[in-house]
Amino acid sequence: MKKKILIVGGGTAGTMTANNLAKKLMPEIDRGDVEITLISNSKYHYYRPGAMYVAFHKSEGHEFVREQRSLLMPEIEFIVDAAVEINTNRNFVKGQSGKRYEYDFMVLATGCEAAPERIPGLKEGGDWFYTYEGARKLAEKFQTIKNGRVLITVNFPKTPNIPHQCGIAPVETTIMLHDYLTEKGVRENVEIVYTYPTEAQSVHNGLFLQEPTSKVLPAIFDGMGIKHKTGFTLNKVDPNKKVAYSEEGEEMEFDILMSTPPFIASKVIRESGLSKALDGEGWLPTDRKTLKVKGLGNVYTLGDTVDLPVSKAGGTIHNQTDVVADNIASELRYGYPTESYDGLVIAIAQMGLSCGMPLWYDYEEDVQPTPCSKLGSFVRKGFNKGIYWAAARGMI
Ligand SMILES: Cc1cc2nc3c(=O)[nH]c(=O)nc-3n(C[C@H](O)[C@H](O)[C@H](O)COP(=O)(O)OP(=O)(O)OC[C@H]3O[C@@H](n4cnc5c(N)ncnc54)[C@H](O)[C@@H]3O)c2cc1C
Incomplete structure (x- = not known):
């Protein structure tokens, strides 16, 4: 029977993971054995770091938004609907539209929100x-x-x-x-x-x-x-x-x-009963290696939703997405996950308007600060101006 993979949330984590899964599972998708569906509560995808440049009049912000559909491989079904209920006993998510989305494997990637x-x-x-x-x-x-x-x-x-x-x-x-x-x-x-x-x-x-x-x-x-x-x-x-x-x-x-x-997790996660984080913050209990939601064999999570000690950053997700995609692909093929996340985060910090500092760390080792440079800034600008969209498409 066809296996259903459901991804909830069309931000950095959901988009990268959907595309990586589609690439890894292309033979199964071609045979009609696997289908991938992504639901998100927005038609649009925002490159969130872009907001910093708006604050300092370095951008109007338009270049940091794309239509979500344009970022996804054609094999992925994309539906605009807000998840309002997550039922992990019966393997479905209910949308605001009233529709039920059933799954064999699910990825929860609804990020977090500011709560001033x-x-x-x-x-x-x-x-x-x-x-x-x-x-x-x-x-x-x-x-x-x-x-x-x-x-x-x-x-x-x-x-x-x-x-x-x-x-x-x-x-x-x-x-x-x-x-x-x-x-x-x-x-x-x-x-x-x-x-x-x-x-x-x-x-x-x-x-x-x-x-x-x-x-x-x-x-x-x-x-x-x-x-x-x-x-x-x-x-x-x-x-x-x-x-x-x-x-x-x-x-x-x-x-x-x-x-x-x-910051707190998104409403649907806070209300799901899956988290025991303090103050109802809603962080999902996440296995630090497999990136499965603890206690659930077929639900993965990554990005800003997790309760891991690593940065809630795109540079984290870039290293988590392959672990999640590989693990789901190998569970489908062999019946067990094969990859493990080591806490790796790689990013370039914008240390001022024209200086960039590479950041590189994992669960074991803190980042070692290095002098920021114009070359770092050049790479960061490249990321802001286009590399991000390639990364979201799973191309790098
Ligand atoms: C100002 C700023 C600067 C940053 N700078 C950096 C940086 O320099 N380097 C770096 O690596 N990272 C940076 N980050 C962090 C990075 O942008 C985030 O870590 C990343 O966007 C998180 O991805 P995510 O997919 O977990 O969440 P998001 O990108 O927030 O995506 C969540 C998605 O879920 C959807 N959603 C929410 N609720 C529902 C629901 N109920 N149903 C369906 N869909 C839902 C949302 O619409 C959204 O599409 C920065 C962030 C900000 C805000």
Whole structure:
């Protein structure tokens, strides 16, 4: 009987995995033994890192959006429908349309979402660049700022040892802000204050979530006149007074609050009953090697939805997608999974408007910071301008 593979979520993880599966299983698809269906709640696919460039007036954002159908191999059935119920006992997902999507194997890839409402006053008083809408609001504020203070805050999930989306993004955008204000000729009149919470995964009282980078950041920030402060875990904002309060009992005034807000898994995952993450955050319990949802033999997950300690980043998904696709293909062919994820993450961080720093780490080894370079920036620009779409199509 024909085997059905269902992928839920048409972002980086779902798209790469659908295309990789279609390539690996082409003989079975040609014979009519396997069918691959991807459902997503949007007709469009967003390259999420593009929002950072919108915040600093380096892009309008249009080039970072594609029609989802155009990114998928023709053999993949694509349906626009929001998953509203996941039933892993009876192997189906229900869509908002009322349709039931049955599966033999499923991949859950619905990402995560910013949840500023989890900090009192943050939604009203703060800004963030993690969505295109948020980035556009920030861009308007950055356009008019001539003096005052931009305060940077970072919140981590309450569930221990889980990162927020794209761990390096607060550092990238702090340095991009420095370059942007310098370009505008107002940097001397605008104070930039980068703060970091007391607990950041395994790092206590640092400036980043990995020790080696945390240690080099003070010198980098000092060289740019960026003030920095450890032990500031944002827990309240007064939008009228423009004051941010920390769990540690401090308060800081701001003119613009550029925050990394709390993140949570998507609604359908939070309501699925599959997660036991703290505070209803919804991270899926994930086997760190096979990338199966723990306790479920035929459900895989990857990307921003997982409860693994690795970065919630495209550079992570690029290394997870082959593991998931290979494992499903070998389960179909031999009856058991054959691949194992080692926690590998490879990316190029945008350290300012024209400097790129390669990042390379895994479960065992933290990233070793290296000087950023124009060559790094060239590669990053290439990724932004086109390599990403090739990666999403499973071509690299
Ligand atoms: C500002 C910013 C900068 C970043 N910078 C970098 C970087 O420099 N390097 C890097 O590697 N990564 C970076 N990232 C992170 C990277 O973009 C994410 O890790 C990646 O997009 C996550 O992919 P995903 O498929 O897990 O989630 P997403 O790409 O968010 O995709 C989730 C998909 O699921 C769909 N969906 C949600 N709910 C449902 C539902 N109920 N039913 C059906 N479909 C649903 C959504 O529409 C979406 O298509 C950055 C992210 C941001 C926001």
